[in-house]
Amino acid sequence: MIDKVRTWARILKMAKRSAFPLITRERLMSDERAGFKEKLEYDAFSRPHFAYGIYFAALQAKALGIKGISVYEFGVGWGGGLLEMEKVADMVTRETSVLVDVYGFDTGSGIAQAP
Numbered sequence: 001m002i003d004k005v006r007t008w009a010r011i012l013k014m015a016k017r018s019a020f021p022l023i024t025r026e027r028l029m030s031d032e033r034a035g036f037k038e039k040l041e042y043d044a045f046s047r048p049h050f051a052y053g054i055y056f057a058a059l060q061a062k063a064l065g066i067k068g069i070s071v072y073e074f075g076v077g078w079g080g081g082l083l084e085m086e087k088v089a090d091m092v093t094r095e096t097s098v099l100v101d102v103y104g105f106d107t108g109s110g111i112a113q114a115p
Contacts, residue, residue, distance in 0.1 A: 036095045047084045054088050058098040068099035076106040 028034045028044035036055075038044075045051045054071055061069045071089065076082050082104040089100035 036091045039091075045084070045088065047081060047088075050081070050085050051088045051092075054085070054092050054100060055095070058092045058096040058100060061098050062096050066098070068101065070101045070103060073102075073104045074106075076104040079104070 028039050028042055029046070034044070040048075040051055040055060043051075057069055057071070061067075071085060073082055073085055082102065085102050085104075089102050092098070093100050
């Protein structure tokens with residue numbers, strides 16, 4: 001029995017390094033029914049760094065007894081990242097019960113050019 005478990009563990013490790021995660025990631029990104037942790041495991045977000053940062057900040061807040069956190073994006077641009085951040089914040093709030101407020105800042109001048 002232990003050998004079967006080890007074999008499956010090896011197969012899953014190999015599958016994570018193959019094309020399987022890419023297929024799974026694409027499926028999970030579009031699947032509204034998929035759980036947040038499942039999506040997090042396969043980086044099934046357009047900006048996975050937002051998901052990891054917000055989720056682990058919320059977990060830390062929960063461990064400390066903090067009921068809400070704020071997350072910020074500087075240099076919002078057209079707002080695609082801010083919209084993704086809002087979506088992730090809603091999912092994290094449902095998952096952890098920690099309220100996540102999202103704020104974005106931008107000067108509107110674009111990237112400054114060096115003289």
